[in-house]
Amino acid sequence: MSNPIMERSYVTDLLVTALLEASVGQIVQYKDLQQLVNHDVQGRHRYLLERARHICMRDHKRAFTTVMNVGLQRTAAEDLVKLGKGQIKRVRNAAKKGAVIMDTVQRADLTEHQALEHDATRGILAAIQTASKPRKNNQASRANADPQVKL
Missing domain, CATH: 1.10.10 (Arc Repressor Mutant, subunit A)
Structure with missing residues (x-):
């Protein structure tokens, strides 16, 4: 069918x-x-x-x-960029809330399988938080070590 x-x-x-x-x-x-x-x-x-x-x-x-x-x-193109950045912030905040929830768990109350699942989920939430943090470009602000190369 x-x-x-x-x-x-x-x-x-x-x-x-x-x-x-x-x-x-x-x-x-x-x-x-x-x-x-x-x-x-x-x-x-x-x-x-x-x-x-x-x-x-x-x-x-x-x-x-x-x-x-x-x-x-x-929506204009420049506004779409702002909307995209806003979605990253939303994901980061959702990961923070999930991490807070995961941190309230008493590990002694979990089975071995549940503890592994908890640790994996908590790790994923931490990775999302880390990957979605806004960062400044430190490479451009550092002095160029090689005078022959122009940045």
Whole structure:
């Protein structure tokens, strides 16, 4: 038996088309989208708009940010960099919270298998925290040891 092919709804296609027509920095207002599809895309039928945003991101490499109670704004490249850095901060904070939870465990209460799983999980969380810390570039600030090479 083959897997069924998932098809998009007509409403989702209309929303995707409307979002793709937006230029960088332009705001597509919720009221315009609601008139277009005749559904409440801010309330009960929000999933339709979320799906359209996901399709725009995945298939067309276009990102949209929310403008509170106004609509969706096509995000400029420089803002996408900030959003990406914000996601790193979010991951780091989630790893910190997970580490705090893991540190409350009494190892004496764990079986050998659970203790190994605890240690592995704690190590992964520590690695995420370490890898996601913002660092300054120390290489550029150090003096060049070889005078023949220009940095």
